Amino acid sequence: xxxxxxxxxxxxxxxACGVYLLLDRxxxxxxxxxxxxxxxxxxLIFLMSGSFGEAPLADSAAAEDMSDPLPQAFILTAxxxxxxxxxxxxxxxxxxxxxxxDREDAVQxxxxxxxxxxxxxxxxxxxxxxxxxxxxxxxxxxDDSEGPAVASExxxxxxxxxxAR
Amino acid sequence: xxxxxxxxxxxxxxxxxxxxxFPGRERVQQSITVTALAIVVGLGSTLMWAADSIGTLVMEVxxxxxxxxxxxxxxxxxxxxxxxxxxxxLGVFLFSLGQGLADGDEETPxxxxxxxxxxLGAGVCNAFIAGDLFNLxxxxxxxxxxxxxxxxxGGTTQRIRAGVTYVVVSLVSSILFxxxxxxxxxxxxxxxxxxxxxRIAELPDETQxxxxxxxxxxxxxxxxxxxxxxxxxxxxxxxxxPVTAVFAGLLTKVGVYAIIRSQTLLFPDSSIDGLLLLxxxxxLIVGILGAVSQLDVKRLLSFTLISHIGYMIFGIAIATSAxxxxxxxxxxxxxxxxxxxxxxxxxxxxxxxxTSLSGLGGLMRSSPVIAVLFFVPMLNLxxxxxxxxxxxxxxxxxxxxxxxxxxxxWLIGIGALVSLLTLYxxxxxWVLAFWRPKPVTTAAAEPVKxxxxxxxxxxxxxxxxxxxxxxxxxxxxxQKKRGIPKLMIAATVGMIGVSLVLTxxxxxxxxxxxxxxxxxxxxxxxxxxxxxxxxxxGGSGDTSIPGEEGAHG
Numbered sequence: 001x002x003x004x005x006x007x008x009x010x011x012x013x014x015x016a017c018g019v020y021l022l023l024d025r026x027x028x029x030x031x032x033x034x035x036x037x038x039x040x041x042x043x044l045i046f047l048m049s050g051s052f053g054e055a056p057l058a059d060s061a062a063a064e065d066m067s068d069p070l071p072q073a074f075i076l077t078a079x080x081x082x083x084x085x086x087x088x089x090x091x092x093x094x095x096x097x098x099x100x101x102d103r104e105d106a107v108q109x110x111x112x113x114x115x116x117x118x119x120x121x122x123x124x125x126x127x128x129x130x131x132x133x134x135x136x137x138x139x140x141x142x143d144d145s146e147g148p149a150v151a152s153e154x155x156x157x158x159x160x161x162x163x164a165r
Numbered sequence: 166x167x168x169x170x171x172x173x174x175x176x177x178x179x180x181x182x183x184x185x186x187f188p189g190r191e192r193v194q195q196s197i198t199v200t201a202l203a204i205v206v207g208l209g210s211t212l213m214w215a216a217d218s219i220g221t222l223v224m225e226v227x228x229x230x231x232x233x234x235x236x237x238x239x240x241x242x243x244x245x246x247x248x249x250x251x252x253x254x255l256g257v258f259l260f261s262l263g264q265g266l267a268d269g270d271e272e273t274p275x276x277x278x279x280x281x282x283x284x285l286g287a288g289v290c291n292a293f294i295a296g297d298l299f300n301l302x303x304x305x306x307x308x309x310x311x312x313x314x315x316x317x318x319g320g321t322t323q324r325i326r327a328g329v330t331y332v333v334v335s336l337v338s339s340i341l342f343x344x345x346x347x348x349x350x351x352x353x354x355x356x357x358x359x360x361x362x363x364r365i366a367e368l369p370d371e372t373q374x375x376x377x378x379x380x381x382x383x384x385x386x387x388x389x390x391x392x393x394x395x396x397x398x399x400x401x402x403x404x405x406x407p408v409t410a411v412f413a414g415l416l417t418k419v420g421v422y423a424i425i426r427s428q429t430l431l432f433p434d435s436s437i438d439g440l441l442l443l444x445x446x447x448x449l450i451v452g453i454l455g456a457v458s459q460l461d462v463k464r465l466l467s468f469t470l471i472s473h474i475g476y477m478i479f480g481i482a483i484a485t486s487a488x489x490x491x492x493x494x495x496x497x498x499x500x501x502x503x504x505x506x507x508x509x510x511x512x513x514x515x516x517x518x519x520t521s522l523s524g525l526g527g528l529m530r531s532s533p534v535i536a537v538l539f540f541v542p543m544l545n546l547x548x549x550x551x552x553x554x555x556x557x558x559x560x561x562x563x564x565x566x567x568x569x570x571x572x573x574x575w576l577i578g579i580g581a582l583v584s585l586l587t588l589y590x591x592x593x594x595w596v597l598a599f600w601r602p603k604p605v606t607t608a609a610a611e612p613v614k615x616x617x618x619x620x621x622x623x624x625x626x627x628x629x630x631x632x633x634x635x636x637x638x639x640x641x642x643x644q645k646k647r648g649i650p651k652l653m654i655a656a657t658v659g660m661i662g663v664s665l666v667l668t669x670x671x672x673x674x675x676x677x678x679x680x681x682x683x684x685x686x687x688x689x690x691x692x693x694x695x696x697x698x699x700x701x702x703g704g705s706g707d708t709s710i711p712g713e714e715g716a717h718g
Contacts, residue, residue, distance in 0.1 A: 022333070022337065027329065030333060034333075034336055034340075037340050038340060041340050041343050041344045041347065044344055044347045044348075045343070045346070045347035045350070047351075048347045048348065048350050048351030049350075049351075050351075070350070070356075071347075071350060074299060074346070074347070074350075077299075077303065078343055081306050081310075081339075084310065085310065085313075085332075085336065088310070088313055088314075088332070089332065089336075092313075092317065092325065092328060092329060092332060093329075095317075095320050095325050096325045096326070096329060099320075099321075099322045099325055107326075107329055107330070108322075108326040108329070110326065110327075110399055112402075112461060112464065113399070115460075116458070116459070116460060
């Protein structure tokens with residue numbers, strides 16, 4: 001099995017650059033990193049096909065002279081998937097950039113996470129009897145029947161005010 | 166029977182294509198989606214019956230014999246997974262119909278929701294029936310691309326932020342998976358899982374270990390096990406409630422399923438069982454500690470989801486047929502109960518207007534039905550005896566105790582503790598959201614008192630809510646109280662019903678899981694079956710039927 005050294009070197013460089021870019025906070029670099037890593041993986045599969053030879057067409061060459069067609073099929077599939085996903089990523093990046101107030105295409109922080117980290121005590125507030133006494137009782141009816149009840153109450157109080165006037 | 170195998174993928178895909186033809190005509194799209202999902206439920210249960218009574222079904226796509234063509238394999242495990250997933254997909258879809266993802270959300274492109282949901286289903290099914298490592302990769306990609314669209318549905322600030330994290334992490338795991346496939350192909354010259362069973366065993370131990378770890382990392386990200394799980398609670402909670410529910414139920418389990426397959430079929434004699442036990446323990450502990458500290462119910466549930474993946478990894482690490490059987494039962498239980506809980510939270514969100522525990526309260530009075538709908542799956546997940554969660558954990562602990570190693574006993578202890586902590590975290594959420602009186606915002610903001618942390622938090626949340634309101638008219642937390650459609654309640658009740666079926670039919674189901682566990686523990690049989698089926702299915706008969714289906718579509 002012969003492995004062209006130059007391809008191996010290219011794969012290594014692509015992987016290294018790709019991983020470096022993937023670690024960046026900027027989304028555009030992230031996309032580039034993904035493309036690099038994707039192509040490096042395709043090269044890896046290509047290298048795994050072993051020794052290279054004739055085109056794998058039936059009856060055109062002896063079977064042992066042909067290169068292995070299966071990895072090429074894998075690569076084609078992978079390229080299509082990478083293409084589709086990069087298109088989606090581009091749309092996502094554009095949308096993210098449009099939404100970001102400071103016009104920055106970087107990965108946003110999760111505000112809930114920060115909130116939680118800053119919270120000193122959790123919200124378990126002890127409920128005293130006083131609190132319970134203050135709580136208005138809910139009627140067991142659902143919202144719809146509550147509406148008219150409130151309305152009639154208001155009407156009654158309005159009427160009361162009217163009388164007072 | 167083998168004819169039915171590819172249909173579980175084809176029917177949702179054809180449904181998606183049809184739904185895509187009718188943009189804007191919701192009724193048509195809805196009926197297409199419901200029909201397609203109902204057919205998949207039927208197919209799944211038929212396949213489950215067939216795989217159990219007739220035996221493992223192997224379909225060779227295009228009539229090419231196994232090592233050269235693509236094999237689709239349905240054995241007891243994948244048939245059960247297919248059925249449970251189909252039921253969950255249908256249940257959640259009915260819930261989302263009830264919710265009407267459109268209502269009040271002018272910016273949500275609903276037309277794309279139905280086809281994408283079907284494509285997600287097709288991807289999940291494809292991953293379950295794949296008998297070929299590369300086909301598994303394709304299945305993963307189908308479901309992931311669909312999930313990218315679903316998680317960023319509507320394109321609001323929060324969802325885009327979460328979507329970026331989710332997409333990038335998933336991409337990395339896909340690339341790792343692809344690279345692992347490349348390496349495995351380089352080492353063995355095949356990607357057919359049955360043939361890999363034979364060929365990987367011939368490789369030197371170090372190579373096996375390397376390939377195993379490469380796959381484990383790729384699947385571990387998808388399954389959300391401990392060191393690779395932190396993307397999950399960050400991204401899932403922002404999606405619409407039904408989407409979160411279906412993601413939580415299915416996507417991580419597809420990862421777990423892939424780990425089961427790789428550990429049983431590809432690396433049956435693997436030396437990493439100890440590592441898996443460690444991962445299981447850490448996933449259990451770290452996940453549940455995360456859950457205990459959360460304020461938001463959705464995030465809390467996301468952390469319990471991570472934590473409970475640990476049980477499944479524990480079962481895989483036991484690596485006996487009893488362990489696999491318990492894992493299979495546990496996965497089925499967990500898919501359903503976790504989905505149901507997220508659906509119940511969807512109801513809470515709709516009724517209470519938020520999922521933050523600091524803003525919820527008094528729901529017991531205003532909506533006792535939801536209180537019950539949350540309470541039942543909560544006890545189930547926590548492992549209270551009559552429910553399936555208890556049975557699953559009992560099975561796991563029994564299988565672990567049979568190992569009689571210190572590590573297994575430790576894991577049993579941790580598992581029991583985590584089950585209690587799950588109950589604690591959920592009961593705390595339940596008490597705060599349902600039991601306590603509704604926090605009166607005006608009282609909390611009284612100037613006389615020094616503002617408590619809760620008041621501060623509330624105020625901050627309010628500000629954030631208003632901000633979000635300006636950013637996105639369809640942001641979830643600003644939803645006003647509305648009546649809850651009957652269909653949402655019905656779908657949730659239905660899912661609880663399914664989870665109760667797991668309890669009542671536990672005997673036959675566990676027996677089924679045990680037979681499936683035996684299958685998993687002896688991969689040679691499956692390998693022989695897949696590699697020796699060239700004669701009986703004379704290619705043309707098998708392939709013409711899905712071909713015709715395609716033409717209809």
